[in-house]
Amino acid sequence: MPAAAPRTLHFPLKLVCLGLGLLLCQQFAVAQSEKPRYKASYSKHGILNRGEATRSSETGDSKIKVYQYTQANGVVAFADHAPGDRDFRVLSYECYACKPDSTLDWQKMPLFSAEYDELISRAAKAHHLDPALIRAVIHAESAFNVFALSRSGAMGLMQLMPDTAKAMGVKNPYRPEQNIDGGARYLAKMLARFDGNIDLACAAYNAGPTTVTQYKGIPPYPETQAYVKRVKILMKRYQKLG
Numbered sequence: 001m002p003a004a005a006p007r008t009l010h011f012p013l014k015l016v017c018l019g020l021g022l023l024l025c026q027q028f029a030v031a032q033s034e035k036p037r038y039k040a041s042y043s044k045h046g047i048l049n050r051g052e053a054t055r056s057s058e059t060g061d062s063k064i065k066v067y068q069y070t071q072a073n074g075v076v077a078f079a080d081h082a083p084g085d086r087d088f089r090v091l092s093y094e095c096y097a098c099k100p101d102s103t104l105d106w107q108k109m110p111l112f113s114a115e116y117d118e119l120i121s122r123a124a125k126a127h128h129l130d131p132a133l134i135r136a137v138i139h140a141e142s143a144f145n146v147f148a149l150s151r152s153g154a155m156g157l158m159q160l161m162p163d164t165a166k167a168m169g170v171k172n173p174y175r176p177e178q179n180i181d182g183g184a185r186y187l188a189k190m191l192a193r194f195d196g197n198i199d200l201a202c203a204a205y206n207a208g209p210t211t212v213t214q215y216k217g218i219p220p221y222p223e224t225q226a227y228v229k230r231v232k233i234l235m236k237r238y239q240k241l242g
Contacts, residue, residue, distance in 0.1 A: 095150065095159065097140035097230040098206070100222040106233045112144045113241050116157070119177050123184035129191075132241075133198070134184050136234035137205065140227060141183075146176055158183025198235075202228045 097106075112135065120138075124131040141159040142148035154161050156179035165173045168182035187201065193209055194200035203218040204211075206227045211219050218228055 095141060095154075095206070095223070095227065096143045097234075098223040098227045100226045102226070106230050107237075111234075111237060111241065112139055113238070115144050116176055116180060119180045123181045126181070127184045127188040129184055129188055130235070130239070132235050132238035133231075134180065134187070135238045136231050137183065137187060137202070138180070139234050139238075140231045146179070147174060155179075158186075160186070198232065199228055202231045 116138075120131050120134050123129070124134055138144055138157050141154075142157050144157065146157055148157070148159060149155055150159060152161070155165065155173040157176060158179055160168070160170060160173050160179060160182055164186055165179075165182055168185045170178045170182035173179050173182070187205055190201040190204040190209060191198070194204060194212065199218060200212055203224055207219050207221060207224045218225055
């Protein structure tokens with residue numbers, strides 16, 4: 001008989017808890033439905049503040065989007081979806097030096113003369129490359145943004161494709177030391193394949209070695225031709241810095 005009393009007392013309590021749970025779920029659903037959604041728009045610089053984004057219920061954009069925001073604890077985070085009501089930036093990157101109609105002055109634009117200096121020097125020594133060439137390729141590929149991601153899936157500083165990253169032993173392409181070493185290793189392979197010809201090696205880095213072999217030279221792609229020209233401009237400028 002004494003055991004029956006607690007069950008009688010607990011039954012109304014269970015009903016109250018259940019009711020509170022349902023109420024909280026309803027409130028959460030309403031809050032979610034009222035949250036503004038933002039269309040991920042893109043500036044020519046690839047970065048857009050939330051306040052500049054267009055409110056919309058559909059993104060309607062085929063580009064890969066990376067959302068950068070700061071968590072409550074101050075840690076910068078990256079996600080593939082908008083982080084609710086937090087301020088965020090939309091990051092979208094294509095090959096920095098591949099636009100034939102680019103209005104940037106490649107002879108005068110600011111250089112990244114000190115970024116990742118130790119890692120670049122180490123990779124250059126390990127793979128027998130000119131550090132200026134590695135730095136020029138990083139500049140051309142991602143403008144030294146470690147989280148760069150193209151819509152084709154190229155990742156990190158030297159914009160490694162997943163298969164290339166795997167073949168070069170890169171486990172995390174967003175780790176600068178792995179990305180730079182893997183990219184330098186691949187660049188060295190392209191130079192070896194094309195007898196040290198920097199133009200062809202850079203064209204192969206951009207368009208693939210098979211394409212370069214097929215055309216017996218730099219492919220007739222405006223993007224690749226612009227890329228090779230700009231990498232060489234950047235390399236010469238970095239060489240002058242010593």
